[in-house]
Amino acid sequence: MSTTVVTSGTEGKTWGGGSKPLHASYGKLMMWFFIVSDALTFSAFLAAYGFSRFKFIDAWPIADEVFTHVPFLHGQDLPMIYVAFMTFILIMSSVTMVLAVDAGHHLKKSKVTLYMFLTIIGGLIFVGSQAWEWSTFIKGSYGAVQTKGGNILQFVDTDGHRVALSDFVVATPVENVRREDVNGLASVSQGTTPTYTIENVIHGLEAHDNILVRTQFLNEHGHPTVLSREESLSKVKSEAKHVVEGANLHVNEYGPPLFADFFFFITGFHGFHVFSGVVINIIIFFNVILGTYEKRKSYEMVEKVGLYWHFVDLVWVFVFTFFYLV
Template sequence: MEATVTTANSEEKTWGGGNEPMGASYGKLMMWFFIVSDALTFSGFLAAYGFSRFKFIETWPLADEVFTHFPFMHGVSAPMYYVALMTFILIFSSVTMVLAVDAGHQMKKNKVVLYMFLTIIGGLIFVGSQAWEWKNFIKGEYGAIETKGGSLLQFVDKDGHRVALADFAAILPEEREQLTRSSANWFMDEPSLPSYSVAEVQAGFKAHPELLIRTEVITKEKKKTILSREESELRLSQAHYVVEGANLKRNEYGSKLFADFFFFITGFHGFHVFSGVIINIIIFFNVLIGTYEKRKSYEMVEKVGLYWHFVDLVWVFVFTVFYLV
């Protein structure tokens, strides 16, 4: 079916269903539909994160204090350095994907192989880096105390620098057995015990008069509130649980929602990157055996390139909203 449109100067035929709109193949159109729908999903996640952050802005963790690790630099504070490096690697992999698509348009198989290989390496480095970041986030570095009211207490020295529980907690002759099914407590199970008990932290704090407590409440100067020694002792008397690292229930860095969103958003994006790496590997081997050379078309490289650029673009927004703002 075709319709005819007559203008003052010419007679043109509109699309009647037989030709591809804008010259795009069916595969490309479906990829664009997927990208648009997935973009709406990520937009919803980031919007929810934004609403939650500004609702609990006074207790939201500072990214510069959370993401301070860098590989092979133990004990060195490098706020956001490694996250920035991860972002650079992912963006660079997007550049190599552009070069692979361009080489495909020119039917240069060897260059497609090279640039696809570099793209895969970049994706693997990013996924591995994200897993390493998760490990450090879950493990924690300093530890904190959760009060009976659910507030979080962190420890600092007189200069305001964080102090780890391991640096001052006392060792008390206290026996505490983890409840597990294997220890005949079949009716209940619990996660691994903290390295120190509340009593050991309280005793160590009393033995170090130079220590103070910092709450999770952020001031207008974007610094967390540090209590006096007397106030610190009073708040510590309300201690309920020792928190080490972060999970879906507790978070030594601040608001529990921060950890929830971190795991969900970065994990969802990481799954996309991992899926993209797997797809890239499949396309890479197809290029190697000459599948697209025989077809006289590298459109599959272009399709997976669209997906890879989308994943990179999403990370730019995640990096901006989650880490920088």
């Protein structure tokens, strides 16, 4: 075997191969490049959100009034608490991830296993919380009325507290008319019927003297404008078109439909990243258990997936600021 070439004669030369540019391995460098490009994608979404917000700067929903729910605490007004909890969970799972990377540097297999497991649990709690947040947002809380111009009218009592449609509107039984068209497919495109009709809302408003209309336009103090009793009645009678309960991609009881569109798109895209992060973490977790990295004497794979996981946390920090705080 003495004839086997074991050296190429290029060792120590910059372009001889085998040298790591920037002292980072190929995998880590590529992960950084991916993170930069993904960061640009997310900033493009957030910048687009900023664009729409500046366009409707006088009518954008106030996040504290939209996200006020905490699981198991029904009917309590707790703005931001649950989102803060979600943020903390994600930061915490970032910590267990970095602890796993650190244990990997010291080749401690059992510690890496434990910390990877905790990271996966944190990720699952976060994704679950996000699903709950979505379902609460889709169901809505008070209900509102949409005008011909596409604006939202909400209802408050004389003290300025929000009033739900169910508190003053009595629904008349509506038979769910199913139009039969030639193909028999009419029911597919009809969608769901709201609980109340516009006539129900007008009757309810006339019957309750203490109910006023609140428009989505913000006054000089940054609060939504509340109309007088006469203005409220004439506004609803002349302009109201649809009853809106909850939010979807077309309408949104909290304000401009774009708010809901961006909420679903950006938090959805982030949630998808968290979900893929959990899946990748699970794969790496099993590789750790099987001893793949123990045999390689290098836990760099944990480090690479860690970079991705921290990036997901980093994005959430920005989403949290721009959706819930600013």
